[in-house]
Amino acid sequence: MFTYRYPHPAVTVDCVVFGLDDAPRPVPADADRRDAAAEPRRDPAVDTRDLTVLLIQRDLDPYAGAWALPGGFVQMDEELEAAALRELEEETGVRDLYVEQLGAFGTPGRDPRERVITIAYLAIVNLFDHPVTAATDARNAGWFALDELPRLAFDHEQILEAALERLRTNVRKEPVVFEFLPEKFTLRQVQSLYEAILGEPLDKRNFRKKLQATGLIVPLDEVEMDVAHRAAQLHRFDRERYEALHADGYRWNA
Amino acid sequence: MFTYRYPHPAVTVDCVVFGLDDAPRPVPADADRRDAAAEPRRDPAVDTRDLTVLLIQRDLDPYAGAWALPGGFVQMDEELEAAALRELEEETGVRDLYVEQLGAFGTPGRDPRERVITIAYLAIVNLFDHPVTAATDARNAGWFALDELPRLAFDHEQILEAALERLRTNVRKEPVVFEFLPEKFTLRQVQSLYEAILGEPLDKRNFRKKLQATGLIVPLDEVEMDVAHRAAQLHRFDRERYEALHADGYRWNA
DNA sequence: GCAAAAGTGTTTATGATACACCCATGC
């Protein structure tokens, strides 16, 4: 037991982990599909690969059975960010990812047990180079597309909303998209990802022009494979050069 | 005494309060003035009114006598932001200000007493409409120009640095400058403030053109008074209109 | 009359947008 002269809140960390699912997702047991008649088809011009979020299913009360952001209590001797990474790996097996702090959420009553203040992190995992489906205990962790989210425990819907908003602003001023993508990617993959994050279609020629104008997207002598059409040129992001320019005040802008 | 099954960190809030001092500040007892010979004069083209930060002098250990950001412990039943505002008013008398959350700082050892995680807030106080010198206990609170800061307690220098960086990015995409200024202001005041925050000179004509192009800066039928030169037109910021536009996706951009 | 800051337009350069067709490949 630990005693203090004044009351102390509990402190947790929670991670909003975004990923890009490339493989077709299994169709969920659609609990509440909104009027399928009114919206019968997805726009075929937009790539159907979706932004997804990693959730875990709680097995303890409160909210037993509900889906929630991965997270847990901060230990007394660890950095906040380290706590977030530790909890994430413990609960989902996911590691090696981009993280940034999102903010603190601490409204009294957000956890029915006691006063809990959580520090939320925004994370991005590269599902191409570090596939996690194997490491993840499939029974209680899962990837959900943003338009097929279940109800979440605690105030996690609010946190997720804030993370998404942050992701949208970040994507315009930092090259975070490459955190989602494999080392070798096609320009179309980049564009689809921007469109998925921003939720709006972009002009193909202008987009490619702008990307190439940065000088940071270097074409490789390779093309994609196993596609039923003309294969696209592969590119890589010149991270070293970006870091150097960034240190000199260069700003990514897309 | 309060007892828990697991150890709990303490949680505090700290405020980085920015202000714009209009009146000439008293010259500080310059402890470590860096080579006054090399930099003998301030650039006369840049307005000397300075961005300042509100600090308190600690009278308890740790860091007794050192200057620190105003802040304190979060109570168990209050919102984080409410705690920040409460502590700020208790310690400095300052109220009625703009606040936004900056982030959580929780490196183990940042407080020598126990594990303390602090949620930092960025605040801006309008020293024209709400002068605080009277309310502030002058013995242990004071305003410091950014280039004349004392050493700060804990990791508060780091927090202040983060706040300043945040202020600089905010000022470009939200009309926060008007939080500093009186209800009626001159365009030159706005420009000087931008220059003070961004640390770079701006072109007068382009700046005014851009401000006026927003349609949110409305000229009044009044001019400033008691100046030893031609009096400038006063303006006000049309906040209502800004809020309405903002809700429709309009972005401030300066 | 002079010092000090207010006020005012035009030109140029740069970046953003809009837009449509042919090409390569797998089936």
Add this chain to the structure above:
DNA sequence: GCATGGGTGTATCATAAACACTTTTGC
């Protein structure tokens, strides 16, 4: 041969940047 996505350039428009002189006022 056809379906599918890959790849390419130009003209227009809007925004940003550079730049210097006259006006008003207090002293």
